[in-house]
Amino acid sequence: MPATIQPFPLWATLTLALALSSLPQLGPAWAQQLVVPLKDTVPTITTNGEASAEVVPDIATIAFAIETERPKAADAAHENARAAQAIVAEIKAQGIETRDIKTVSVTLAPAYDEVRDANGYVTKRTLRGYSASNSLKVRIKDIAKAGALASQMLDKGVNRFYGITYEYSQKDEKYDLLRTEAVQDALRKANGYVNGLGIRLGRVLEIIPQPRAVPFAGANRMPAGAAPAQEAAPTIPVEPGTETLRTEVQVTWELVQ
Secondary structure (H helix, E strand, O other): OOOEEEOOOHHHHHHHHHHHHHHHHHHHHHHHHOOOOHHHOOOEEEEEEEEEEEEOOOEEEEEEEEEEEEOOHHHHHHHHHHHHHHHHHHHHHOOOOHHHEEEEEEEEEEEEEEEEOOOOOEEEEEEEEEEEEEEEEEEEOOHHHHHHHHHHHHHHOOOEEEEEEEEOOOHHHHHHHHHHHHHHHHHHHHHHHHHHHOOEEEEEEEEEEOOOOOOOOOOEOOOOOOOOOOOOOOOOOOOOOOEEEEEEEEEEEEEEO
16 A cells, blocks of 8 residues: 655644634533544654564364264264263373363254155155264364374264364464564655655554454365274374464654654
């Protein structure tokens, strides 16, 4: 965005003088409404500063579920609960703290076999049994363990994976540094415009952070479906890649001779 240089206009001088002369007659309530922002009463320059950095995520969150289907509702619920308890115990045994394990949903619903006609409409539904599901999210602070843990959960009975997302644990600290760099970038641009004009930057009149772009969260889909009852599968590869953090700020300075 190019710099915006705003000289102090003559009409603003006349308007401000007229408004000030009228304050005693208008009273305190009107006087408050006639206050003109400082940046609208002096020559100014406005520039935008930007800063960005690539970081490697160091936290992974895996979302998965254990689904159990049985002819009777009680059997489906009980077996699903036992399977979920075993998986949570295995997760904790791998060093994951309780606060990093979250139950997202627990459901029990009828399961039907359906017959459809040539147009795709259901013509017949037959109760097949009941399906119980327990969905969880696990936050893994040692991202190198994410693939191995996912493989172990498959071995323990997880039969539905919903994906994996990544985070960067030092994001707030990194954004603090980027904000400083963005302000410095705005200052560099402003000086670049005024240095050849025989004027200089005065007071900072306004700093406006621009809306921060939401970085790509790195959500990857994992294969969903029943886990095969075979020998232990190889470790699922998990590659976090990089994430770009970006910030932008708009700064307005007074211009002085």
